């Protein structure tokens with residue numbers, strides 16, 4: 083499928099509108115297989131819009147998105163996950179009236195008739211709390227527990243490319259570190275990761291590369307170490323220090 | 324005492340018919356928050372198509388047309404399939420284009436569909452009442468076969484209606500709780516975008532919901548015809564409204580709730596029209612009294628969802 087030299091995901095100059103609000107003004111980015119790539123940017127910069135456009139929930143007015151040689155703009159939104167692309171959406175979006183176990187089963191909806199035992203075990207090993215809550219309704223979990231469930235659910239699709247939209251949102255500092263360790267672990271198990279984070283420092287520390295997005299355009303792209311030491315980036319996104 | 328038992332039995336059967344129609348309202352509302360007023364008319368088509376399949380000739384557009392004269396037990400399933408096809412077509416033409424429009428637009432479209440279907444059926448079948456043939460195994464020498472239970476005369480047909488309804492409700496509940504498509508339905512009812520992210524084809528799930536709801540309405544129509552022996556283009560109006568009230572009563576979006584709401588409504592209607600002074604003249608009004616009381620005191624319905632939802 084993938085031609086040699088082609089990145090796993092190539093987003094080329096996409097323009098996305100909400101009605102007449104111009105949210106993405108030509109976003110271009112690439113992700114190589116095996117990488118962790120972080121997208122950082124202020125509130126409203128267009129990070130979630132970028133992820134939702136890659137997932138197919140939003141359609142760009144122009145531009146292109148290729149994933150492993152497939153033109154994603156020709157794929158209906160509900161089939162992107164079948165191609166190995168899964169997203170843990172902003173705001174977690176847990177199914178509130180389904181149990182933890184059912185939420186995880188929904189994560190594997192794109193893999194019918196497969197034995198999920200090992201997948202459940204993997205998720206429960208990463209998040210033992212979820213095992214304790216497995217029969218509880220998703221809507222009754224705490225925010226942090228819902229976040230773990232959202233990540234676990236995205237993993238159930240056995241993605242090749244996992245997109246995480248603010249996975250550390252609302253988590254206690256201890257848990258934030260733990261989540262990033264887990265993200266690294268998932269990556270080392272072979273999953274490519276596109277990460278959107280407000281916690282830019284920690285995110286960049288585990289990333290290979292990063293993009294900075296400002297009001298709908300990519301303004302900077304570099305390897306993670308360089309971004310961490312870039313004075314402008316430090317000033318704007320890393321709390322100065 | 325005997326009269327009470329009799330009224331309870333009648334109420335139970337009536338309640339089953341309401342429940343079968345209410346399932347469509349509740350499932351469709353659960354998934355797209357639309358009150359599909361056309362279910363009353365789909366119920367009516369269920370009765371007409373059952374008749375058409377059972378007789379040897381029927382008058383269509385004023386002309387006699389030869390018909391297959393099938394058994395009731397084949398005619399009703401055929402009506403269910405035909406009405407299910409009508410249901411998905413309606414969804415496709417009248418509701419899907421309005422999916423992202425303000426809710427009022429879709430509601431008006433539903434009311435328009437209901438009026439259109441009523442007039443359409445009048446154009447096809449005429450405005451006169453059409454006779455629903457006897458079902459041989461439920462009758463003997465022109466009379467309904469029955470037995471006596473606790474002092475009440477219970478016809479075989481009534482027992483059949485109750486039995487079929489219970490089977491349909493249990494099957495439907497298992498389908499929604501246990502199967503993959505059922506799970507996709509529940510997920511889509513809770514969050515369509517996220518369901519799509521999980522790989523659910525939400526349009527297909529909505530179409531399946533209309534298929535099931537319409538088929539259940541047609542089943543109710545076939546059974547109703549067998550019990551009351553007629554079909555008429557406006558026959559769906561009150562049963563449709565009452566089934567909607569039954570769905571609200573049980574907690575809209577909730578399948579066991581639709582069953583319970585139907586039964587409660589059928590019983591109340593049956594008892595109130597038997598025991599209240601002038602009750603039988605007002606039999607169609609009780610449902611609305613219940614609706615008003617319900618909306619004032621427990622708008623979430625008897626089995627309404629209580630799980631709090633965190634954003």
Ligand SMILES: Nc1ncnc2c1ncn2[C@@H]1O[C@H](COP(=O)(O)OP(=O)(O)OP(=O)(O)O)[C@@H](O)[C@H]1O
Nearest residue numbers: 100103105123124125126127128129130131132172
């Ligand atoms: N559904 C919507 N309708 C209209 N405008 C929207 C919608 N969603 C997002 N926008 C606008 O598009 C722009 C980008 O939003 P987006 O959610 O992608 O930002 P973000 O970078 O993810 O921000 P945050 O860090 O706050 O999550 C914002 O200006 C936002 O107001």
Ligand SMILES: [Mg+2]
Nearest residue numbers: 129130131172
């Ligand atoms: Mg966002």
